[in-house]
Amino acid sequence: QKEVEQDPGPLSVPEGAIVSLNCTYSNSAFQYFMWYRQYSRKGPELLMYTYSSGNKEDGRFTAQVDKSSKYISLFIRDSQPSDSATYLCAMSAIEEGAQKLVFGQGTRLTINP
Amino acid sequence: NAGVTQTPKFQVLKTGQSMTLQCAQDMNHEYMSWYRQDPGMGLRLIHYSVGAGITDQGEVPNGYNVSRSTTEDFPLRLLSAAPSQTSVYFCASRRFGQYSNQPQHFGDGTRLSIL
Numbered sequence: 090q091k092e093v094e095q096d097p098g099p100l101s102v103p104e105g106a107i108v109s110l111n112c113t114y115s116n117s118a119f120q121y122f123m124w125y126r127q128y129s130r131k132g133p134e135l136l137m138y139t140y141s142s143g144n145k146e147d148g149r150f151t152a153q154v155d156k157s158s159k160y161i162s163l164f165i166r167d168s169q170p171s172d173s174a175t176y177l178c179a180m181s182a183i184e185e186g187a188q189k190l191v192f193g194q195g196t197r198l199t200i201n202p
Numbered sequence: 203n204a205g206v207t208q209t210p211k212f213q214v215l216k217t218g219q220s221m222t223l224q225c226a227q228d229m230n231h232e233y234m235s236w237y238r239q240d241p242g243m244g245l246r247l248i249h250y251s252v253g254a255g256i257t258d259q260g261e262v263p264n265g266y267n268v269s270r271s272t273t274e275d276f277p278l279r280l281l282s283a284a285p286s287q288t289s290v291y292f293c294a295s296r297r298f299g300q301y302s303n304q305p306q307h308f309g310d311g312t313r314l315s316i317l
Contacts, residue, residue: 120303130313132292133308134308194243
């Protein structure tokens with residue numbers, strides 16, 4: 090079983106829809122959670138970075154963390170065609186004296202005009 | 203405002219050839235790392251460095267060498283390329299050393315094909 094599970098999609102929604110992207114994890118040591126956006130032929134770009142359980146909002150993006158259920162989500166409101174990309178979740182912990190950073194496989198998202 | 207810069211963007215090699223992928227960052231980050239990204243496998247850590255002169259192995263280090271002579275540069279060397287090393291390679295950096303959960307910042311990658 091992978092430490093981090095993310096549905097690879099693809100996910101296709103109409104412009105203006107609310108998008109929900111999710112990851113689950115098994116390692117309770119993970120304390121920091123990130124969402125990256127990756128456009129085609131580009132590197133991952135940090136979108137959201139959070140530590141505590143609950144919600145963190147940044148414009149149209151909301152990151153939600155539920156440590157008790159080991160579940161994180163990224164919500165995109167009023168989705169735009171420019172949001173079409175692959176979204177990667179990532180989780181971090183300090184284990185054996187070093188950062189352990191584990192990425193999900195990524196969910197490919199297409200927003201249709 | 204360059205961030206993490208990787209060169210070359212694309213490369214085709216023959217089996218057995220060697221090459222060096224370059225990575226430079228201008229953010230004075232202590233920590234630098236190399237990942238490979240393959241379909242269905244996500245991002246996997248190859249090697250990392252917590253500062254100049256210090257390197258360590260990640261999840262998939264075989265067939266790759268690294269060195270860190272300066273804070274800014276962290277080249278990745280393929281000693282004898284194999285078709286299994288066909289992938290997209292990303293360099294990343296972040297603040298602070300090993301005892302940190304800071305997020306990493308990525309370059310735009312090098313697409314490498316081994317024939």
